């Protein structure tokens with residue numbers, strides 16, 4: 001795991017269609033230290049996923065912005081450099097799990113590295129991760145036979161395959177019941193305790209106590225707000 005800061009400076013994003021131009025992010029700036037858990041909250045459609053995609057280099061921001069993760073200049077690096085960087089340093093966890101239904105839990109965890117690593121090593125690593133996440137009995141099950149909480153733990157195992165410094169989470173508890181949600185949040189808290197940065201996008205205020213800092217996205221503008229103020233609200 002390497003140490004990397006995130007630096008986002010005056011990030012703007014405008015969507016352009018034939019009929020309208022819509023600015024979703026307006027000069028968003030923030031800085032995250034390695035090991036922090038940062039929550040981004042905001043109502044539906046406020047631009048949270050857009051922000052996450054721009055930060056991870058999955059979408060280009062407007063010119064004049066600066067996005068850096070560790071040594072990577074996200075807006076100026078080549079697609080190949082970004083892909084390689086993401087593969088080695090960032091784990092992604094999504095609301096919809098994004099698992100392949102025809103593959104077993106273990107194969108799903110192995111898949112991203114299948115082209116790059118020896119199968120025996122990969123199998124060993126996947127099994128170890130699934131065991132750590134309490135899924136030793138479910139490794140050979142396919143996603144349609146797993147509960148939501150189990151699916152999300154498989155997705156977390158997959159995200160951890162390359163021991164990433166940064167976990168980018170897009171509403172990962174959005175589809176879970178209370179007990180699975182608490183379980184996933186505790187797992188993420190432990191991973192955060194190991195020194196991993198958590199960048200968490202949500203509209204669930206119950207997630208906030210788990211994080212260190214809270215940013216609110218509203219009408220394209222990102223503002224840091226005091227965690228205690230929102231929690232006690």
Ligand SMILES: Nc1ncnc2c1ncn2[C@@H]1O[C@H](COP(=O)(O)OP(=O)(O)OP(=O)(O)O)[C@@H](O)[C@H]1O
Pocket residue numbers: 015016017022024042043044045046047048049050051203
């Ligand atoms: N490719 C696109 N082209 C045009 N408009 C888009 C595109 N993607 C998103 N938008 C619009 O940009 C705004 C922000 O979308 P985004 O998905 O980033 O919001 P969000 O805060 O993640 O929403 P939610 O919480 O519902 O997932 C929305 O109004 C959306 O309709």
